[in-house]
Amino acid sequence: MTADRQTPLIEVRDLVKHFPIRSGFLDRGKGGVVHAVDGVSFDVMQGETLGLVGESGCGKSTTARLITRLLDPTSGSIRFDGRDIAQLSRKELKPLRRDMQMIFQDPYSSLNPRKTVGSIISEPFLIHGMEKDDAKRRKLVEELMDQVGLNPEHYNRRPHEFSGGQRQRIGVARAIALKPKVVVADEPVSALDVSIQAQILNLLRELQRDLGLTIIFIAHDLSVVRHMCDRIAVMYLGKIVELADADALYGHPRHPYTGALLSSVPVPDPVLARERKQTVLGGDVPSPANPPKACRFHTRCPKAVDGTCDVDEPQLEVKEGGNIAACHFPLADAEVAAAVPTSEV
Amino acid sequence: MSTPLTDIAVDPGAGPESESVAIAARTPLELFWRRLRQDRVAFAGLVFVVLLILMAIFAPLLVKLFGIPGPNTQNAQALDDFGTPTGPSSVHLMGVDQLGRDVFSRVIYGSRVSLEAALLSTFFAVTLGTIVGMVAGFYRGWIDTVLSRTLDVMLGFPSLLLGIGLASACSFGNGCLGGLIKPGLTVVIVVIALAAFPYIARIVRGQVLSLREKEFIEASRSLGASDLRTIFREILPNLVAPIIVYSTLIIPQNILFEASLSFLGVGVQPPTSSWGQMIGDASGNFGEVWWYMLFPGVALVLTVLAFNLIGDGLQDALDPKGDR
Ligand SMILES: Nc1ncnc2c1ncn2[C@@H]1O[C@H](COP(=O)(O)OP(=O)(O)OP(=O)(O)O)[C@@H](O)[C@H]1O
Ligand SMILES: [Mg+2]
Numbered sequence: 001m002t003a004d005r006q007t008p009l010i011e012v013r014d015l016v017k018h019f020p021i022r023s024g025f026l027d028r029g030k031g032g033v034v035h036a037v038d039g040v041s042f043d044v045m046q047g048e049t050l051g052l053v054g055e056s057g058c059g060k061s062t063t064a065r066l067i068t069r070l071l072d073p074t075s076g077s078i079r080f081d082g083r084d085i086a087q088l089s090r091k092e093l094k095p096l097r098r099d100m101q102m103i104f105q106d107p108y109s110s111l112n113p114r115k116t117v118g119s120i121i122s123e124p125f126l127i128h129g130m131e132k133d134d135a136k137r138r139k140l141v142e143e144l145m146d147q148v149g150l151n152p153e154h155y156n157r158r159p160h161e162f163s164g165g166q167r168q169r170i171g172v173a174r175a176i177a178l179k180p181k182v183v184v185a186d187e188p189v190s191a192l193d194v195s196i197q198a199q200i201l202n203l204l205r206e207l208q209r210d211l212g213l214t215i216i217f218i219a220h221d222l223s224v225v226r227h228m229c230d231r232i233a234v235m236y237l238g239k240i241v242e243l244a245d246a247d248a249l250y251g252h253p254r255h256p257y258t259g260a261l262l263s264s265v266p267v268p269d270p271v272l273a274r275e276r277k278q279t280v281l282g283g284d285v286p287s288p289a290n291p292p293k294a295c296r297f298h299t300r301c302p303k304a305v306d307g308t309c310d311v312d313e314p315q316l317e318v319k320e321g322g323n324i325a326a327c328h329f330p331l332a333d334a335e336v337a338a339a340v341p342t343s344e345v
Numbered sequence: 346m347s348t349p350l351t352d353i354a355v356d357p358g359a360g361p362e363s364e365s366v367a368i369a370a371r372t373p374l375e376l377f378w379r380r381l382r383q384d385r386v387a388f389a390g391l392v393f394v395v396l397l398i399l400m401a402i403f404a405p406l407l408v409k410l411f412g413i414p415g416p417n418t419q420n421a422q423a424l425d426d427f428g429t430p431t432g433p434s435s436v437h438l439m440g441v442d443q444l445g446r447d448v449f450s451r452v453i454y455g456s457r458v459s460l461e462a463a464l465l466s467t468f469f470a471v472t473l474g475t476i477v478g479m480v481a482g483f484y485r486g487w488i489d490t491v492l493s494r495t496l497d498v499m500l501g502f503p504s505l506l507l508g509i510g511l512a513s514a515c516s517f518g519n520g521c522l523g524g525l526i527k528p529g530l531t532v533v534i535v536v537i538a539l540a541a542f543p544y545i546a547r548i549v550r551g552q553v554l555s556l557r558e559k560e561f562i563e564a565s566r567s568l569g570a571s572d573l574r575t576i577f578r579e580i581l582p583n584l585v586a587p588i589i590v591y592s593t594l595i596i597p598q599n600i601l602f603e604a605s606l607s608f609l610g611v612g613v614q615p616p617t618s619s620w621g622q623m624i625g626d627a628s629g630n631f632g633e634v635w636w637y638m639l640f641p642g643v644a645l646v647l648t649v650l651a652f653n654l655i656g657d658g659l660q661d662a663l664d665p666k667g668d669r
Pocket of ligand 2 (some may be wrong): 061062186344
């Protein structure tokens with residue numbers, strides 16, 4: 001691999017996004033805010049794949065849209081290639097967009113049904129005025145189609161003539177068209193059949209190897225990210241609760257929330273599946289409009305201690321085994337071994 | 346990569362991706378044409394309208410072909426001794442009017458006015474309505490609020506009254522807006538376009554509100570497209586089908602609107618013939634001279650019916666869920 005994975009390409013610091021709650025016409029402005037992303041900091045190293053995992057509504061997509069600046073952050077900074085892009089205007093952002101692309105979750109809604117595949121994949125070139133010669137551009141697009149495993153002869157077909165997996169390949173081709181440095185993939189396989197998920201994941205890994213891409217890979221559970229990611233960040237209600245190397249996270253999770261997510265990962269071994277003590281999270285995810293005080297997970301945490309977890313907010317710090325976690329009472333190896341099927345302790 | 350690139354197997358038992366490639370690759374236009382052709386009723390409407398358009402274009406030729414006098418030729422001999430117009434005869438197929446003008450000839454020429462007024466006003470209404478609707482739906486916020494309230498006011502305004510007001514204000518001298526809107530057909534077209542565009546704007550706005558939430562709009566933005574590009578290259582192509590349907594549905598309304606204005610005497614200027622104006626002229630003495638009202642009336646009814654049939658057929662044909 002060319003990139004060293006030591007120098008950060010993206011540095012996110014204290015990123016916050018609050019959405020005002022739209023209430024009625026008359027009491028406008030009185031409503032509170034949704035704390036979609038509430039003080040998130042992490043680095044993405046050159047050439048690595050960083051996983052971003054958490055339940056629905058924890059702010060993964062919002063984080064992705066902030067980094068790609070489809071949304072304006074409420075506060076915080078995003079350094080990309082050494083430059084803070086958090087406050088850049090749309091015009092200033094345009095050249096940066098070539099370096100930063102997104103793959104979307106829904107391959108049905110992310111492709112314009114009225115356009116041909118060829119014109120969808122040509123769009124990045126046209127927008128950036130890159131390849132003005134029609135014949136040359138078409139050739140580039142056909143090469144891209146070939147690269148992502150589509151038949152270039154299908155240049156003039158429309159999205160509805162393709163299966164979900166093939167559509168996602170179109171989305172991938174569009175994203176890598178301008179040879180970006182970073183690709184943010186927001187749940188790129190969760191809308192696909194399980195059998196097709198692996199093919200798209202392999203495609204992404206191949207492209208990463210061939211193009212030296214840096215990938216931010218978003219998923220709502222830990223079952224697909226293991227072999228995809230170098231490091232994984234676990235989010236809960238707008239905050240990162242644990243960040244570790246993939247092996248460390250699966251082998252010895254430290255945050256009870258990570259432990260709970262891992263205990264629901266399906267395991268192929270039936271004996272192991274029977275033996276393990278599944279941690280079932282009680283209750284629902286609290287509303288991000290009114291998140292719990294101090295540790296946001298204390299309302300559902302099996303290890304929560306009154307007087308500590310609901311009073312004192314834990315900070316992200318290095319725990320045993322090198323995981324970074326925000327927890328007063330991190331899981332010990334014995335607990336991990338009992339409850340986590342992927343444990344290696 | 347530090348680890349060797351091994352294939353990820355989410356489900357080891359899974360086979361290769363099944364291709365669910367669509368039936369035969371037909372363009373939407375072909376598909377649409379096939380469906381429309383199978384719809385007998387709509388097709389009949391289409392044939393009628395095509396004939397009507399030909400009739401309008403070749404009106405002078407037709408008149409010559411039938412050997413009948415021009416629409417404005419007054420023939421006192423066609424009136425009887427008391428000055429009452431004569432009815433249908435071998436010379437005047439549809440009779441003559443009070444001035445002795447051939448009704449058949451006037452009906453043929455009247456189609457020009459009807460089609461010109463309806464098609465042009467529909468074109469302007471659709472253009473204006475699409476732009477306003479796209480801007481309101483795409484930008485939302487205060488822009489949408491201002492535009493939508495304005496449209497509401499316009500929709501609430503009695504359009505015929507507006508028409509009469511505007512038409513009579515612009516029908517004198519050089520017209521209004523410094524001669525831009527001249528009396529006659531231009532006034533009629535402007536009035537009809539103004540009355541019809543809020544409907545289109547409202548429909549387009551609704552469609553855009555749902556389209557803008559689609560991920561391909563976000564994808565376009567993430568590629569760095571300008572708003573204008575997103576609106577015209579991503580949103581507009583998705584509006585073509587509904588716009589076509591609603592245009593064919595407002596054409597007959599606009600035909601009737603033109604007829605109403607001309608009936609009330611604020612439409613086309615005499616001696617130009619228009620179906621509505623002929624009916625208006627005839628309304629005073631319908632008892633004796635039924636032919637003078639009947640023939641333009643029939644022409645009007647058939648034309649409106651034909652356009653409505655096409656509109657209904659198009660609606661079915663362009664419905665992506667239909668699979669006929
Ligand atoms: N444009 C918006 N306006 C208001 N609230 C929003 C907006 N976008 C997201 N939210 C809220 O912010 C929170 C986080 O949303 P986000 O889409 O980032 O979650 P997610 O982790 O991507 O979830 P999912 O797995 O469902 O995609 C949710 O409570 C959501 O309702
Ligand atoms: Mg999401």
